[in-house]
Every structure is written in C-alpha cells, then in structure tokens.
Amino acid sequence: MNGQSKKTALVVGLAKSGLAAAEALVDRAVQVIATDLQTGPLMQDKAAKLRSMGVQVVLGEHPLSLLDQADYIVVSPGVPDTAPLMIEAKQRKLPILSEPELAYRFYPGPYLAVTGSNGKTTTTTWVGEALAAGQIPAVVAGNIGRPLTEAVSHLEPGSWVVAEMSSFQLDYTEQFHPQVCTVLNLSQDHLDRHGSFAAYMAAKARIFARQEPDDILILNADDKYSAELAATAGSKLIYFSRRQILNEGAWVEDDHIVLGWEGERTKICRTYEVGIPGAHNLENALATVCLARAAGVTPAAIARTLKSFAGVEHRCEKVAVLNEVLYVNDSKGTNPDASVKALEAFAEPTVLIAGGRDKGTNLDDLVLAIKRRCRAVILIGEATPKFRRVLTSSGFTAVLEAEGLPEAVKLAHDLACPGDIVLLSPACASFDMFSSYEHRGQVFKRAVEELGGDRA
Incomplete structure (x- = not known):
C-alpha cells in the first residue's frame, strides 16, 4: 500500500465497490471512515457491518469535516466530481483513488483491462x-x-486479473498499469457526467497511460477515434477489424476470423460459428482473440471459446418466444450507439422499448436505425419528451408512451406481429426508475414471463 497502511482512508460511497474497498482496507489494518448519502435499510445493514469492524460510518450526508481526519480518499464510481466533498478534497489536494486503483496497489498484476463505450x-x-x-x-x-x-484478495501471485473498467473508475487511476488493455470503441456516453466528449475520451485513455513499450494496447481499426488514441500511446499497438485485412492482430477474411501473431497467420473459426449474433459481437470476438492471445491462450482454446460462448445477461439476451414473436432483453444498451448495434443485430421488424434517464447524447444515428428497423417505439422514463420530439420531427410517428416497463411490454405484445422482435434497448441510464440496468432487465424478463410463451 506504499506506506498508506498507517494513514486514514475516507471511503466515499458505499455501493458494492465502496463497501468492498472499506472491507479490504480494514483487512490491511488501515483506519477507515466511510460515508454515503443513502439511509435506507440496506445501507443501515452495510453500516452496521462496517461499524462492527471498527469503521466510523456517516450516513445521510458527506460532512466536509470528515476531510480533517483523512489522509486520502477512495471514491466510488457513482459519486460525481460536483459533490461538495469532492470539490473540497481537491482544493485541499488530498489524494483521490478509485477502487480499481486501490486494488492495483494491493495486487500488482498482471492485469488485462477492457474499456470502451x-x-x-x-x-x-x-x-x-x-x-x-x-x-x-x-x-x-x-x-x-x-x-x-x-x-484480488488472496489471489495467487501471477494470476491474471481481467478487469472491466468504466470511465468513472479510470478517472482516479494514477499507478494502475495493465500489461494488456483495449479501448474497444468510442461513442457519445456519460456526457452528463464528464461534460464533453473530449473529457470522456481522456478518461478512457487513462487505461493505457502507465503502459510501457513491452505492454500491449489493442485498438479497433474501424473506430474513427483509434488513431487519436494511438497517437498518445507508448506501448505496442495491435489492431482488430471486421472491415479491413491486417498484417497483425485479428480480422475477417473469406468469412473466417484470422489471427496474425508474431509472424504467423492462423484461421480461428468461421464467422458464422461465433456463438452470439450481430456485427458488434463479431467485433467483440475479434477483440477477444487479440486479448486472449496476448495473455498466452492458444489459438485452439480461443476457437473453442468463440464457438461455445452464449453471451451475457441483459445484452441482446433472448428471453422468450410468444406467438412467434421473440422478446430480447438488451437493458445493457444504456447509450444510443449500443441500441443502434442491438437493432442492427436482428433483421426482423422490431418493436423497440426505449427511454430512461438521458445522458445528454445525440440521437441522430439512433433515429436513422429506428426508421430502418422499427415497426413502433414505446417510450418510458424521463427521456420520453426528448425521444418523442426527436422521433416525430424526423417523420417517425409510430411512437407510444407507457407509465412503466410492465405496461410497455404489454403494449409491445399487442403491437408485434408474428416474426417480429420485441426489443428492450433503452439507449438511456436506468436510474430514473430502477436501481441498475440489471434491475431493469429483470423487470422486463418478469413482465415477459407473465405473458406466457416458451423460453428462447
């Protein structure tokens, strides 16, 4: 911990990562203070657990006086820079660490880190x-x-840490040093938090800021921002592409995924053998090929994984078929670009359920995709007025509104025709109506189950 074990840490935010950070610090004999604005029963339970471990816990407020006792801060990703406590901490020049930065100081790696929009x-x-x-x-x-x-607690030395990193987590990394990392793609997201796309991109670029010449940065050759990222990198660059044939990295050639590595070319598998559909998932597969190979996985083992992988919950997850209509849960589609990719993954006419908490993003590309793919759009949540205004001004008038997600599912059921897709892909954050995108996805799946039908 670089001598920090004798100092006092202030943990700000006690969601999952904040609670884990506090517990990990206590395990390492660090004096810990913890604070969260929430006061509900679940938070009270967390506070009771931490107090039993000797942690001073303050709920319902972030008193600035807590900074008087702190030598450094561990901040949860949900705490914005505009919080008065964060503003004051910066004015006092107190060190601020993200939870992944803290983990890196506990365990030096190797790390394989993944970010992107x-x-x-x-x-x-x-x-x-x-x-x-x-x-x-x-x-x-x-x-x-x-x-x-x-x-990373009790992890065997030399074990890889495969880490998904958000822009919020990367904001407060200083020493974090992955031996292998990627920025999969970049599009407008979290502008409500970062303030500008340039600031958002700068946060993402921190993933490779501490890389050295022998480390590997994997970038998407088809993404328009990769050249700008590459210009600031000091590590070895390897690319993947589904549109270009490359000399090194991973690409598509004659309907095969091809790996070029250390002077050898290997056909991994045919593109249609990839376990999950969609052009965006083909890109994810290509990135996986490069990342896994960089960590020492053989091409044969990579090929087996590409073919057998069934996807993740809440990302183009097939839920059920009812009256020849497929219901798909893409609650993880929390920005317009993700929802465009979800729409393009299916050729069938679609009834889209969208909306939630707006992130200040541009909807032009999403509107074009909706006009190409959708039979109708059902809107929920705070972003409904903006989405309706943008859609109707573009000439798309098959727009309905629902009070909540269960009602939206029932409306979609009434609108969809045999052979259609009902797709939840909100293009928005979930926090206006749900505790997380996972919660939103579970509500969608329960509403579909109540309609009956067969599991997909």
Whole structure:
C-alpha cells in the first residue's frame, strides 16, 4: 500500500465497490471512515457491518469535516466530481483513488483491462472464459459486477486479473498499469457526467497511460477515434477489424476470423460459428482473440471459446418466444450507439422499448436505425419528451408512451406481429426508475414471463 497502511482512508460511497474497498482496507489494518448519502435499510445493514469492524460510518450526508481526519480518499464510481466533498478534497489536494486503483496497489498484476463505450461486459466475460479454456489462472472483476479489491484478495501471485473498467473508475487511476488493455470503441456516453466528449475520451485513455513499450494496447481499426488514441500511446499497438485485412492482430477474411501473431497467420473459426449474433459481437470476438492471445491462450482454446460462448445477461439476451414473436432483453444498451448495434443485430421488424434517464447524447444515428428497423417505439422514463420530439420531427410517428416497463411490454405484445422482435434497448441510464440496468432487465424478463410463451 506504499506506506498508506498507517494513514486514514475516507471511503466515499458505499455501493458494492465502496463497501468492498472499506472491507479490504480494514483487512490491511488501515483506519477507515466511510460515508454515503443513502439511509435506507440496506445501507443501515452495510453500516452496521462496517461499524462492527471498527469503521466510523456517516450516513445521510458527506460532512466536509470528515476531510480533517483523512489522509486520502477512495471514491466510488457513482459519486460525481460536483459533490461538495469532492470539490473540497481537491482544493485541499488530498489524494483521490478509485477502487480499481486501490486494488492495483494491493495486487500488482498482471492485469488485462477492457474499456470502451460498448461491448465491455461481453468482451471481458469472453476473455475470462478463453483464459479458463486455456487453463491460465485468472479472475474476472471490475465494472462487470465483482469489485476488484475483493477479487484480488488472496489471489495467487501471477494470476491474471481481467478487469472491466468504466470511465468513472479510470478517472482516479494514477499507478494502475495493465500489461494488456483495449479501448474497444468510442461513442457519445456519460456526457452528463464528464461534460464533453473530449473529457470522456481522456478518461478512457487513462487505461493505457502507465503502459510501457513491452505492454500491449489493442485498438479497433474501424473506430474513427483509434488513431487519436494511438497517437498518445507508448506501448505496442495491435489492431482488430471486421472491415479491413491486417498484417497483425485479428480480422475477417473469406468469412473466417484470422489471427496474425508474431509472424504467423492462423484461421480461428468461421464467422458464422461465433456463438452470439450481430456485427458488434463479431467485433467483440475479434477483440477477444487479440486479448486472449496476448495473455498466452492458444489459438485452439480461443476457437473453442468463440464457438461455445452464449453471451451475457441483459445484452441482446433472448428471453422468450410468444406467438412467434421473440422478446430480447438488451437493458445493457444504456447509450444510443449500443441500441443502434442491438437493432442492427436482428433483421426482423422490431418493436423497440426505449427511454430512461438521458445522458445528454445525440440521437441522430439512433433515429436513422429506428426508421430502418422499427415497426413502433414505446417510450418510458424521463427521456420520453426528448425521444418523442426527436422521433416525430424526423417523420417517425409510430411512437407510444407507457407509465412503466410492465405496461410497455404489454403494449409491445399487442403491437408485434408474428416474426417480429420485441426489443428492450433503452439507449438511456436506468436510474430514473430502477436501481441498475440489471434491475431493469429483470423487470422486463418478469413482465415477459407473465405473458406466457416458451423460453428462447
């Protein structure tokens, strides 16, 4: 911990990662203070547990006086920079660490880190399965759901940490150094938090900021922002592409996924053998090929994983078939670009359920995709007025509104024709109506189950 074990840590935010960070610090004999604005029963239970471990816990407010006792801060990703406590901490020049940064100081790696606007969870999970298929010791954690500080505790030295990293987590990394990492793609997201696309992109670029010349950065040759990212990198660059034939990396050629690595070309599998559909998932597969190979997985083990992978929950997840209509849960589609990719993954006419908490993103590309693919759109949540205004001004008038997600599912059931898709892909955050995108996806699946039908 670089001498920090004798200092006092202030943990701000006690959601999953904040709680794990506090517990990990206590395990390492660090004096811990913890604070969260929530006061509900679940938070009270967390507070009671931490107090039993000797942690000073303050709920319902973030008193600035807590900074008087703190030597450094561990901040949860849900705490914005605009919080008065964060503003004051910066004015006092107190060190601020993200939970992944703290985990890195506990366990130095090797790390394989994944970020990007879309495809992070799918790719991180896929890489984890590839390492398991290759019998390479690894743990999968980070923004995917398991806190990194928890995952690295008692980890065997030399084990890989496959980490999904959000822009919020990367914001407060200083020493974090992955030996292998990727920025899968970039599109407008979280502009409500970062303030500009340039700031969002800068946060993503922190994933490779500490890489050295022998480390590997994997980029998407088809993404228009990759050249800008590459210009600031100091590590070895390897690309993947589904549109170009490359000399090194992973690409599509004659309907095969091809790997070029250390002077050798290997056909991994045919594109139609990839376990999950969609052009975006083909890109995720190509990234997985590069990442897994960089971590030492053999091409044969990678091929097995590409073919057997069934996808992740809440990302183009096939839920049920009812009256020849397929219901698909893409609650993880929390920005317009993700929803465009979900729409393009299916050729059938679609009834789209969208909306939630707006992130300040541009909807032009989503509107074009809706006009190409959708029979109708059903809107929910805070973003309904904006979405309706943008859609109707474009000439798309098959727009309905629902009070909540269960009502939206019933409306979609009434509108869909045999052979159609009913797709939940909100293009928005979930926090206006749900505790998380996972919660939103579960509500969707329960509403579909209540309609009857067969599991997909």
